[in-house]
Amino acid sequence: MGLLENNDNMKELVENLTYKEKVNRSLTLIDEAYDRYGDGLVIANSLGKDSVVVWALAKMVDPKIRGFIVTTQFKPRETIRFMHGEVAKYPELKIFRNDEEIPENLYEYDPDRCCNTLKVLPTRWAIDEMDVSCWVTGLRCTEGRTRTDYREVEERDEGLMKLNPILVWKEREIWQFLALNNVEVNPLYAEGYRSLGCAPCTNITTDDNERSGRWVGTSKCGGECGIHTRPLKGEFVLQT
């Protein structure tokens, strides 16, 4: 039985594995999944610090592994510049963006609908167009209140596996990996951001919760855009 079938206690792994053991575990998970799903395994690269770790790990497993980026009209200029730099380095990274018009300031009064339109929908397009059978994310279970109950391998949508290979990493270990491997990150981290999203919905905070700067002042505060909670295959109702 491989690591993909593990039934380990994630909270224990967070506390008990060393940095090196976590790196090796993540590499093994990606390697086993790539063996199983081949080109159907695709990295969802949000361009955040966790995603760039997963991307670097995937490239260590096999440089041919593909990825997709979902961007929006509201991403900060720094993130767009960083995105173009990454895509120039890695042509196997494909960009998806929904350019449809949305009501002005929708993110203020209905951020769920805004995220569904600008983030969830293009993620569904990516899964479909790239013929993804296993998508790989940078989720970590210590990131915030909405991320405590995930597993490393999940099937939330029938026929679409989800691999969370760095689920048990702590924030400190992310920065450890990035520093030790000279991985370039979005320059906005130098300003003090700890979790990055669209400009109107991302703040710098001093709260312990890593995602507390997301959607401040809305019911979504510290929460999720929806790509981890909404269906990515099959029927989709856009209105919330």
Ligand code: SF4
């Ligand atoms: S993060 Fe904000 S601006 Fe971006 S899609 Fe979601 S609600 Fe809209």
